[in-house]
Amino acid sequence: MNNFSYAKVSDVAQAIAQLDGNAGNKIIAGGTNINDLLKYFVTQADKLVDINPIAENHSIVELENGGIRIGALLTNADTAYHAIIEEKYPLLSKAILAGASAQIRNMATNGGNLMQRTRCYYFYDINTPCNKREPGSGCSAIGGYNRIHAILGHSENCIAVFPSDMCVALAALDAKVNISGSDGERTLDFADFHRLPGDTPHLDNNLKQGEIITSIDLPENNFNKKYSYLKLRDRSSYSFALVSVAVAFDIEKDKIKEARIALGGVSHKPWRVKEAEDYLREKEPILENFSNAADLILQGAKGFEHNEFKIELAKKAIIRNCVMAMHPETQRPGAKPSL
Known part of the structure; x- marks a missing residue:
């Protein structure tokens, strides 16, 4: 150091x-x-x-438009267990509690969660080439051991994935990120905050130099009844996702009024495909429709030597989690989802 x-x-x-x-x-x-x-x-x-010590960034407040504002300095644990989050945005609570360990959640902040960097082995090994760490040096993961790496949105310069669980739920819930800098304040849609690698994999997000995240806004929604967060990983204790899926439905008269599906562990940013959500609108919540939506989400997916299994794993995870979202009670330990 x-x-x-x-x-x-x-x-x-x-x-x-x-x-x-x-x-x-x-x-x-x-x-x-x-x-x-x-x-x-x-x-x-x-x-x-x-x-x-910035006191105003440690709270959760309800907004006049029915949404909420989550302070960037509030810890992951305090956010997940907050009464408003558990009542109005339980998907977010589930996703946060799937991440890291209890000790880390007690320390980690919401703003820091958005800013965390990839856990790619080669990024952390300073003796290997890595375009994220040293632009232009190459990507060791492409020809190396790439089991945990991206199947969507990657480029010839980088196949690293973004590791956050919390951010997958924030993507699904249409969050907005509030930012302050020397030029004033601005707000970014969550979908525009993180970047795909392209030719600049060393840039994880669109935060400008000298800016800081102050808070995260969530709009009012009806996704607190039918929701699920599924995280598939090598071990259930403190491991990053091979594939994770956040799903939320607004159901009306046995039809899907609105759908939200976001994936983690598969790309350089939380992966969400609006066309798949639009496809599900006004359709019955059945396996065939969930499978078709999964195909839309995974269009263009491409694996590498050690991670091609993640494409099929992601499809099955999407379908399974859509079923689980219809019955949130199945998320209890030992429970089995069923239509």
């Missing part, structure tokens, strides 16, 4: 001033990812700016 300076701030304006548009000045909140990156020399910092 290199030497760096440290600054603690009490408001957003101070944080922006301390960042000063310098790429070497980095935010620290929960520290569950940045500390690893520094320890393993994946990244270096000239200065760490501690934003934890």
